[in-house]
Amino acid sequence: MSGRAAARTLWESARPQGDVRRRNASAWLPHVTELKRDMRRFADSDEVDMVVVGCGAGGATFTQRLAHAGWKVVCLEAGPFWDPQKDWVSDEWGSHHLYWNEPRVVGGSHPVPMGSNNSGRGVGGSMVHFAGFAPRLHPSDFRVRSGDGVAADWPLSYAQLRPYYQRLERELPVAGQYWPWGDPHPYPHPPHPVSGNGEVMLDGCAKLGIEARVGPVAIANGRFGNRPHCIYRGFCLQGCKVDAKASPLITHVPDAIAHGAEIRADAMVTRIETDREGRRVTGVRYVRGGREYVQRAAAVAVAGYSIETPRLLLNSTSRRFPDGLCNDHDLVGRYVMVQGAPQTAGRFAEEIRMYKAPPPEVSTEEFYETDPAKPYVRGFSVQTVSPLPIMWAEHVAEQGHWGPDLRKRMTDYTHWATLGALCEFLPQAENRVTLAEETDRHGLPVARFDHSQCANDGQLMEASRKVMEEILRAAGATELMTVERYAHLVGGCRMGRTAEEGVVDADLRSFAVPNLFITDGSVLPTQGSANPALTIMALADRAACRLAGKEPR
């Protein structure tokens, strides 16, 4: 590590936490399950300052920031208010209920199965079962059109988002080695010890001269406020019962409740209401316990994930918006992106037991930026992933193994290590969410997501597979298997400089209706090769600060 990196790391990890606590005391407050009992309740007829739809990465962060600034906020969440001790288990199949299991239809030439990659429901959103990788985007991600001549530029720059990245890294908190890529930066918590899977990646990369780093993961290393430390049990994608891994349920909701926000769970929003002329939104219609209610609000923020957010807007038609709210320019539901996420596994003579320790351990961003020597633009990152038995079985079955072959290969589980890539697929107008004929139990049309790859996407998938194979081989793998997968849906209501370019502006305010905001992953115009949650939270933080006039100095 260079002297500067060492000095910055020391400064970051030794700094007092007073500012974190003043901004967001979640980690120091009683457990959310306790706080919930005395939570403030608003009446439907109260016109609250803001109603937020969805309590996930974007929605919960936005709610906490506005409540902290003194706003009256109600956050409506379709799923339950989880109690990690009672509702989550240390078991793969037993965690099926964490997913959004209402019907969705997937089509296109490269359809994206939801399955174990499905978005979440319930307070905390998808971060309840996200792996926990928490990297930032690179500065180049904000100007892909200027830099590479493809996709789009963001209406804001990396520098404008940087302070928010920093704030959130301290609040989650993020653990990892000094980060040499993009905008180099230290992390507040030191890197976690790695398991067999992480050792394989570090070893393979070292042999090939590829820089790799431990982290960055949103898992406290050591205590953080009242939050306990990680016990390396490996069930991060099943919800962290320990409360060591960050999710808004424990990182932002406690402070929101302490500042008078109401998190109203089991409340499925079915429509955003506007005034007669469609000039302003007036509240939202929602179903709770089979009954329909309308919560009045001076402003609305939609944060239901890249599929449900466009679906809600498309389902909210009116005379003014016959094709869906904010859809004057046919942008709602378009440019939905997934990262190409092939996983390559290697077999080793010794036991790896990849199910131990958090799956997110080690990453490299050596291949992140455009390399003029390559036939494709943009790039990919490589990270550790550690499928549990069911996902591993699907991995093996995907290779065409079945019957005796499948069972036999499965008995070798403890000898395999797995890496995953995140390829920056480019946004395309035809990759979109529309409404299907099929309806859900509320009688609302469900979302259909069509996805096709472009040539650049395919080249990235291929290139990343080769790199992962080389790393595993260098570490001593004798046999390899790759499955093509996708991960991390973002986009669908992208931000832009003008109403023709985006649904919302850089402050996440919709161009069509000035008191309607979109504060989740659907606003991303491009996705980089970084996992998106931290960026989504940073954008929501920035939007809330701009709105409340409390920008960090």
Added chain:
Amino acid sequence: MGRMRAWPGKGAGAVGRAGTWDPVTAGVVLARLGPRHEPALRFFTPREEAVAEALLDHVLARSPDDPPVPVLTVIDDRLATGEYDGWHFADLPQDAEAWRRSLAGLDEDARLRHDGRGFPESGYGERDRLLRHVLQLGSGDWYGMPAGHVWKLWTRYACEAYYAHPHAWDEIGFGGPAYPRGYLRLGRGLREPWEEPR
């Protein structure tokens, strides 16, 4: 699966460690070992049951010596209650309907090729060939559905049921639930004292 390690007997393996699990997890996992509620099947008709059982025997290579891992009843339960995975391919109907149609298709394929004998009544080798045929069709059409997507539906449901079971974990060396105990010995070639060499 005679080649595999013998079923280690009650009380050993993952289930033997149930005392170290938190009660909620133990409740969920141990329920997979107990009796299933009646009526045993609610979704599959008797004919579909016969076809599905034969199909699952092939997909999961099950033999009479295998430890008892319920698969058909688990799938039936999911389809009866609509506990799907939250998505389906646009060129396939919803999971329940896709299961019905694909089972009828298999039976029909068998009858056409084997003088009117259905899928369960065909011999092992015959069934194996019929399934290989479906797999080889890839994205080609099979009874109005892309064969590859049907194949994924079958293997997905089969794997989700089978590899959720503690007996299957013992077979592959997975430790099972690990809360509140966690792991202390991380790294290549390292084992907890209770982890058996594989």
